[in-house]
Amino acid sequence: METYTLIILLLAATIRVATPLVLAALGGLFSERSGVIALGLEGMMLGGAFASATVSAVTGSAWLGLGAGIAAAMGLALLIAVACVTFRGNQVVAAMAINIMVAGICPTLGLAWFDLGGQTPQLENPGQRFTELVWPGAHAARALPFPGLLYSELISGHSLIVYLAAALVPASAWVLYRTRFGLRLRAVGENPQAVDTAGVSVNGLRYQAVLISGLLCGVAGTYLSTAASSGFARDMTAGKGYLALAALIFGKWRPYPTLGACLLFAFTDALASRLEGVALPLVGVIPVQFIVALPYILTVLLLAGFVGSAIAPKAIGVPYAKEK
Amino acid sequence: MSAGRNSRSLRWVEPILLPVVNLLLALLLSGLIIWLIGDNPWQALQLLVAGAFGSQEAIGYTLYYATNFIFTGLAVAVAFHAGLFNIGAEGQAYIGGLGVGLVCLGAGSLPFWVVLPLALLAAAVFGAAWAFIPAWLQAKRGSHIVITTIMFNFIASALMTWLLVNILIKPGQQSPETREFTPGTWLPSAHDLLAKVGIPLAPSPLNLAFGLALGASALVWLFIWHTRWGFALRAAGQSAAAARYAGIAPAAMTVVAMLISGALAGGLGLNALMGAEHRILLDFPGGAGIVGIAVALMGRNRPIGIFLAAVLFGALYQGGSELSFDMPHVNRDMVVVIQGLVILFCGALENVFKPRLAFIWER
Numbered sequence: 001m002e003t004y005t006l007i008i009l010l011l012a013a014t015i016r017v018a019t020p021l022v023l024a025a026l027g028g029l030f031s032e033r034s035g036v037i038a039l040g041l042e043g044m045m046l047g048g049a050f051a052s053a054t055v056s057a058v059t060g061s062a063w064l065g066l067g068a069g070i071a072a073a074m075g076l077a078l079l080i081a082v083a084c085v086t087f088r089g090n091q092v093v094a095a096m097a098i099n100i101m102v103a104g105i106c107p108t109l110g111l112a113w114f115d116l117g118g119q120t121p122q123l124e125n126p127g128q129r130f131t132e133l134v135w136p137g138a139h140a141a142r143a144l145p146f147p148g149l150l151y152s153e154l155i156s157g158h159s160l161i162v163y164l165a166a167a168l169v170p171a172s173a174w175v176l177y178r179t180r181f182g183l184r185l186r187a188v189g190e191n192p193q194a195v196d197t198a199g200v201s202v203n204g205l206r207y208q209a210v211l212i213s214g215l216l217c218g219v220a221g222t223y224l225s226t227a228a229s230s231g232f233a234r235d236m237t238a239g240k241g242y243l244a245l246a247a248l249i250f251g252k253w254r255p256y257p258t259l260g261a262c263l264l265f266a267f268t269d270a271l272a273s274r275l276e277g278v279a280l281p282l283v284g285v286i287p288v289q290f291i292v293a294l295p296y297i298l299t300v301l302l303l304a305g306f307v308g309s310a311i312a313p314k315a316i317g318v319p320y321a322k323e324k
Numbered sequence: 325m326s327a328g329r330n331s332r333s334l335r336w337v338e339p340i341l342l343p344v345v346n347l348l349l350a351l352l353l354s355g356l357i358i359w360l361i362g363d364n365p366w367q368a369l370q371l372l373v374a375g376a377f378g379s380q381e382a383i384g385y386t387l388y389y390a391t392n393f394i395f396t397g398l399a400v401a402v403a404f405h406a407g408l409f410n411i412g413a414e415g416q417a418y419i420g421g422l423g424v425g426l427v428c429l430g431a432g433s434l435p436f437w438v439v440l441p442l443a444l445l446a447a448a449v450f451g452a453a454w455a456f457i458p459a460w461l462q463a464k465r466g467s468h469i470v471i472t473t474i475m476f477n478f479i480a481s482a483l484m485t486w487l488l489v490n491i492l493i494k495p496g497q498q499s500p501e502t503r504e505f506t507p508g509t510w511l512p513s514a515h516d517l518l519a520k521v522g523i524p525l526a527p528s529p530l531n532l533a534f535g536l537a538l539g540a541s542a543l544v545w546l547f548i549w550h551t552r553w554g555f556a557l558r559a560a561g562q563s564a565a566a567a568r569y570a571g572i573a574p575a576a577m578t579v580v581a582m583l584i585s586g587a588l589a590g591g592l593g594l595n596a597l598m599g600a601e602h603r604i605l606l607d608f609p610g611g612a613g614i615v616g617i618a619v620a621l622m623g624r625n626r627p628i629g630i631f632l633a634a635v636l637f638g639a640l641y642q643g644g645s646e647l648s649f650d651m652p653h654v655n656r657d658m659v660v661v662i663q664g665l666v667i668l669f670c671g672a673l674e675n676v677f678k679p680r681l682a683f684i685w686e687r
Contacts, residue, residue, distance in 0.1 A: 039470070088675055093409075097665070098668070105657075108655075108661060112362065112653045242474055242475075289485050290486070300461070300475045303461065304465050
């Protein structure tokens with residue numbers, strides 16, 4: 001029973017940690033599948049987190065905050081698209097520039113507006129946050145041993161954004177594989193010349209893809225600052241954008257395997273906080289830092305081709321020029 | 325795009341006009357932000373310049389930071405010449421510093437003239453080793469070096485945290501730091517060195533590593549433009565196919581460039597640990613690896629340009645921290661914004677500015 005409770009709580013923590021990763025990784029999926037490197041996830045997510053916490057703190061509405069988070073992240077996405085698609089700049093450089101700029105500008109504006117050392121005020125009012133939704137009967141179900149705990153802790157009791165993220169995985173898969181837009185998007189990441197020859201705008205598709213990645217990162221950032229915590233803190237993404245990119249690569253640029261990778265990485269994270277200082281049978285105490293580094297080590301091993309093989313979209317990172 | 329331009333105008337536009345215009349734009353935008361948050365940008369600039377160059381101590385700090393940025397800027401630039409984007413200078417500097425620290429901690433009573441070459445070697449070998457795995461994976465397995473070097477930054481950070489918390493920590497101490505190095509292993513500071521020849525100088529963390537960084541710049545210049553290997557490296561960076569046709573193995577050049585790059589990044593440990601902190605502590609590179617990207621882009625990958633850009637960013641860092649005393653809303657975060665803008669303009673939007681500037685210059 002004790003073990004069972006522990007496992008359920010661990011899985012519930014996994015879901016909470018995975019949510020921003022899933023949202024950002026899905027955003028990265030659209031961007032990378034169209035041929036634009038998604039290194040900017042980190043910056044777009046951070047910008048979204050700051051904008052949503054700020055607007056939510058000022059207006060008192062979490063929904064307005066979400067709108068602002070999405071708008072900010074899409075604005076950054078637009079900047080990336082202008083630099084990389086229209087002006088054919090180096091995609092890695094552009095994304096790094098955005099990430100660095102956002103890391104500096106959020107605490108600067110936060111400090112100037114709120115005077116709290118770069119943070120936003122605590123979101124204390126429930127209307128300012130996307131708090132946990134308690135499903136009908138969840139409290140009553142707690143009393144029941146097996147399915148009750150599963151229902152009350154794992155299925156019920158998450159923020160609305162968690163369920164949104166879960167729904168967006170099949171939705172993204174459907175868009176990518178079952179719609180005309182998805183087909184064109186995948187084609188433009190593999191062979192933009194062919195798409196161009198068919199009379200479809202390569203740049204137009206890439207703009208849409210990068211903007212979608214901004215939209216999803218805005219939601220991910222909103223989750224971080226208004227659902228997972230109550231306010232923006234400096235560097236609160238803490239590498240989650242890069243971790244989402246790693247999950248995308250680990251999932252071989254496909255929606256469901258990417259979801260799996262996000263859950264795996266989130267599980268290691270949830271496990272790390274549980275295992276801190278706990279001696280396990282046979283192996284003893286596993287250093288927390290090793291578990292923290294595990295997703296990155298796994299991704300490197302995958303990229304090296306030691307664990308399956310990762311084949312990126314062919315045209316990724318290459319700006320498209322009509323005449324060559 | 326710029327194919328029709330004559331090379332004489334490009335010689336001026338590319339290395340000089342472009343960085344200057346980009347810097348002015350970045351400063352202008354930052355000024356706009358400062359103005360928007362209700363401070364006076366002109367006053368901020370004055371305070372920044374005074375904070376960075378106003379006294380001997382300030383200049384010492386500026387050049388101390390610049391030393392870090394010269395090392396990481398050179399690291400990024402050498403990789404750039406081989407057509408590689410090394411985002412991992414941060415992690416390589418971190419691990420290189422570990423090498424320096426281990427030598428200093430284990431030096432015992434060895435004389436300084438033995439410790440110094442050992443520390444130099446350790447910085448280079450540890451930094452290069454951390455760059456080797458991503459390099460080898462890129463060369464042999466085609467793994468995207470941008471991604472692997474980012475991953476290696478995180479792995480380095482976890483590794484160093486583990487080492488400092490569990491192994492290297494000074495016994496009976498809370499904060500994860502090693503014990504202080506014995507003073508015999510410290511790099512002599514600039515004020516001590518100059519005092520010996522009768523020039524008094526205010527104390528600052530500026531130390532002999534500044535000279536080592538200048539030496540490294542000269543060696544990089546010699547290597548890249550005046551050796552056969554440097555030529556091969558640049559050729560592989562310009563066009564792998566053409567290089568192969570000329571009998572150069574691009575894969576080997578990838579590994580060579582990254583080894584040199586990692587070794588240069590490791591030099592940061594000499595300055596920060598052996599020269600200033602005198603112990604290994606958490607996160608001592610403090611983002612210098614990322615600043616290196618901005619420095620290399622702005623310095624157009626040339627050692628002289630990197631030196632100037634490194635001094636500029638050193639001044640921004642030092643001036644930025646001084647600025648917050650007088651303007652509580654403007655601090656080092658503003659410098660990070662400037663850094664991002666410089667990378668955006670010099671790097672990502674290069675295609676916007678270069679042809680237009682060349683066009684204006686010719687008229």
